[in-house]
Amino acid sequence: MQQNIMENFSELATVLDGKLLRIEEIPFKSTMIELLLSKKLLDTKPAITKTLLTTTCKRCGNKDNRYFAEIPCKKCSRTHLYCRKCIEMGRVMECESLYYWIGPPAIWPTHQNPSSWEGTLTTAQEKAANRIKTAIINQEKEILVWAVCGAGKTEMLFPGISKALERGMRVCLATPRADVVRELKPRLLQAFEGVSIQALYGGNEDKGKDAQFVIATTHQLLRYQSAFDVMIVDEVDAFPFHADPSLPFAQKRAAKQNGTTIYLTATPRQNLKKAINRKKLPHVFVPVRYHGHPLPIPTLKMCYSLQKDLAASRAPSRFLPWLLKRTNPERQLLIFVPTIDLVNRLKTPLLDLFIAHRLINNETELDAVHASDEKREEKVMAFRQKKLKVILTTTILERGVTFPSVDVAIFHAGHDVFDEAALVQIAGRAGRNANDPNGEVVFFHDGKTEAMLEAIYQIKQMNKRGGF
Amino acid sequence: MNCLWCMEDRNNNLGWSDFFILNKQNGFCESCLSGLQQLSGKRCSLCSRMTEFEQCSDCEWWRNQFKSDPLEYNYSVFQYNSFIQEIIAKWKYRGDYVLGEVFRPYVYAAFIEKFTTQKKNLIAVPIPLSEERITERGFNQAEMLAGFLPIRQELLLQRVDGEKQSKKSRKDRITTKNPFSLEKMVKNPVLLVDDIYTTGTTLRHAARLLIESGCPEVYALTLIRG
Ligand SMILES: [Zn+2]
Ligand SMILES: [Zn+2]
Ligand SMILES: [Zn+2]
Numbered sequence: 001m002q003q004n005i006m007e008n009f010s011e012l013a014t015v016l017d018g019k020l021l022r023i024e025e026i027p028f029k030s031t032m033i034e035l036l037l038s039k040k041l042l043d044t045k046p047a048i049t050k051t052l053l054t055t056t057c058k059r060c061g062n063k064d065n066r067y068f069a070e071i072p073c074k075k076c077s078r079t080h081l082y083c084r085k086c087i088e089m090g091r092v093m094e095c096e097s098l099y100y101w102i103g104p105p106a107i108w109p110t111h112q113n114p115s116s117w118e119g120t121l122t123t124a125q126e127k128a129a130n131r132i133k134t135a136i137i138n139q140e141k142e143i144l145v146w147a148v149c150g151a152g153k154t155e156m157l158f159p160g161i162s163k164a165l166e167r168g169m170r171v172c173l174a175t176p177r178a179d180v181v182r183e184l185k186p187r188l189l190q191a192f193e194g195v196s197i198q199a200l201y202g203g204n205e206d207k208g209k210d211a212q213f214v215i216a217t218t219h220q221l222l223r224y225q226s227a228f229d230v231m232i233v234d235e236v237d238a239f240p241f242h243a244d245p246s247l248p249f250a251q252k253r254a255a256k257q258n259g260t261t262i263y264l265t266a267t268p269r270q271n272l273k274k275a276i277n278r279k280k281l282p283h284v285f286v287p288v289r290y291h292g293h294p295l296p297i298p299t300l301k302m303c304y305s306l307q308k309d310l311a312a313s314r315a316p317s318r319f320l321p322w323l324l325k326r327t328n329p330e331r332q333l334l335i336f337v338p339t340i341d342l343v344n345r346l347k348t349p350l351l352d353l354f355i356a357h358r359l360i361n362n363e364t365e366l367d368a369v370h371a372s373d374e375k376r377e378e379k380v381m382a383f384r385q386k387k388l389k390v391i392l393t394t395t396i397l398e399r400g401v402t403f404p405s406v407d408v409a410i411f412h413a414g415h416d417v418f419d420e421a422a423l424v425q426i427a428g429r430a431g432r433n434a435n436d437p438n439g440e441v442v443f444f445h446d447g448k449t450e451a452m453l454e455a456i457y458q459i460k461q462m463n464k465r466g467g468f
Numbered sequence: 469m470n471c472l473w474c475m476e477d478r479n480n481n482l483g484w485s486d487f488f489i490l491n492k493q494n495g496f497c498e499s500c501l502s503g504l505q506q507l508s509g510k511r512c513s514l515c516s517r518m519t520e521f522e523q524c525s526d527c528e529w530w531r532n533q534f535k536s537d538p539l540e541y542n543y544s545v546f547q548y549n550s551f552i553q554e555i556i557a558k559w560k561y562r563g564d565y566v567l568g569e570v571f572r573p574y575v576y577a578a579f580i581e582k583f584t585t586q587k588k589n590l591i592a593v594p595i596p597l598s599e600e601r602i603t604e605r606g607f608n609q610a611e612m613l614a615g616f617l618p619i620r621q622e623l624l625l626q627r628v629d630g631e632k633q634s635k636k637s638r639k640d641r642i643t644t645k646n647p648f649s650l651e652k653m654v655k656n657p658v659l660l661v662d663d664i665y666t667t668g669t670t671l672r673h674a675a676r677l678l679i680e681s682g683c684p685e686v687y688a689l690t691l692i693r694g
């Protein structure tokens with residue numbers, strides 16, 4: 001048995017090549033691992049290294065001393081360091097090693113016609129798709145795709161991904177949110193029927209075979225090194241990707257040396273905008289939504305008693321008058337609030353309000369959701385299936401999730417959590433469907449902030465560039 | 469200095485008057501600390517559970533079922549809530565050893581409050597983990613807790629089998645044979661230390677073994693009353 005596996009290098013390579021693993025993560029018995037090490041197919045490096053001045057976790061790149069702690073280790077009977085930064089992915093300790101493949105590289109299949117997608121691209125999408133394809137063919141190092149919310153960025157990737165799969169390349173699509181991985185998996189399975197696809201996200205790792213096309217949360221990339229010819233990074237501006245240095249580190253390491261990285265964003269942060277302006281980062285801009293209609297522009301509603309109303313668990317004073325005069329009362333409604341506390345406190349008062357004005361027929365049509373809500377997936381699904389008419393949420397639904405026909409309200413749009421990017425993203429939830437491209441977006445606030453004005457300016461700017 | 473849990477800088481909101489707080493190494497920020505609920509008010513004198521009665525219904529059941537109780541009493545520090553559950557999960561199962569430090573002052577204070585009046589030669593005995601768990605986690609959380617106490621710690625107990633106790637029903641757990649073995653005899657009174665008191669069965673198995681081999685009295689100090 002063992003001999004057979006040894007003879008079949010290519011099968012081993014597809015499992016181990018491109019990975020950087022703790023010993024517990026290697027799906028073989030210890031005798032097999034010993035054999036691979038002795039045959040120079042597998043090599044190791046220390047998981048944590050120390051020099052005079054710096055300690056480094058070789059798994060997540062952490063050099064910040066605050067994220068190292070000591071443990072009196074029973075495995076080696078010494079007290080030594082472990083990394084707290086990447087502990088959610090399984091703890092790495094100073095007495096441990098990381099394992100990686102040094103045998104012949106994995107060979108992935110070349111596909112004749114990998115794409116089973118039957119849709120068509122708009123002119124704007126096609127232009128971006130071609131640019132992405134060229135970048136992959138020429139093995140350009142990196143390119144930024146700046147596409148407005150609702151531009152249809154996933155479809156724009158299909159021609160480039162197809163080209164890569166035709167050439168037997170390995171592809172990764174990484175995104176900061178597990179929700180998005182779950183949503184993308186069925187779409188990509190449908191678009192690339194004959195291709196092996198694997199979805200990886202916290203707790204729910206696709207234990208199936210290692211695939212040529214990997215969809216993963218950015219955290220999962222900590223287990224890869226020099227694995228992907230094409231690395232697509234979705235929502236580069238999103239939390240935690242922009243805030244946690246170990247994620248860009250993992251993403252860069254997971255790409256092959258001569259691989260191509262494609263960054264996607266609707267709301268690039270200052271550093272990327274600067275890189276574009278200085279022509280240090282090639283980019284392609286997609287200012288038009290796939291349905292060809294402009295982005296809805298947010299309306300500002302000043303509410304002097306906003307703080308008082310929220311403290312008393314009431315909707316802002318101008319919310320109800322707006323609610324009763326919506327242009328299309330059939331639309332579902334997304335209400336964003338800045339904190340989990342407000343989500344919890346406002347649910348019942350809002351239920352009462354909606355029922356009193358016969359805007360919903362019964363209590364089951366309104367629900368609230370936040371990040372640590374165990375029923376989050378169910379609730380989002382219920383909203384998508386229109387079982388829910390109204391959903392009250394924190395910023396967790398600001399991006400990644402798409403609903404066809406919604407109006408959007410933000411209570412206390414001036415709060416710190418609603419930065420420019422968040423506001424643009426939230427506004428981008430409206431008008432996503434060709435049948436109803438004009439959702440209303442209302443910011444209820446008690447004083448305009450820089451972020452609010454900048455977000456509206458950006459949206460208008462994009463519409464202008466889109467020819468509206 | 470950063471909070472061990474939320475990693476926010478604890479210095480941010482502190483004035484000079486709070487300076488002494490910073491000397492407490494390895495702590496949580498005030499806001500995270502407030503998520504921990506200490507047991508308070510009237511508690512069962514035998515198991516520390518919050519109750520209006522001198523003894524809770526669980527302990528009464530024990531008394532009726534078995535005439536003699538090998539455990540004098542248990543004392544716990546915290547109530548079970550979802551926050552402490554999260555901390556325990558990261559500390560124990562993820563193996564984030566240093567998180568346990570947050571419990572040090574509480575465990576120490578509980579000992580001073582409840583056990584210093586006991587005989588001077590009390591020794592702390594942590595509830596052991598199976599070999600398998602030890603290699604998985606690299607440390608035993610009960611040993612860490614016992615290390616916070618101002619008394620000698622001895623690793624007197626060993627696990628006999630690694631079978632998961634939690635999979636059995638309560639009745640099963642009580643009637644199955646003792647999961648521990650004793651390394652050597654003890655003549656000192658013993659304070660058993662563990663992270664959670666749920667039904668008390670585990671602690672009583674250990675206590676019975678100790679008493680049968682000549683230990684005069686057995687007490688328990690646990691972090692959480694589940
Ligand atoms: Zn690390
Ligand atoms: Zn060690
Ligand atoms: Zn009791």
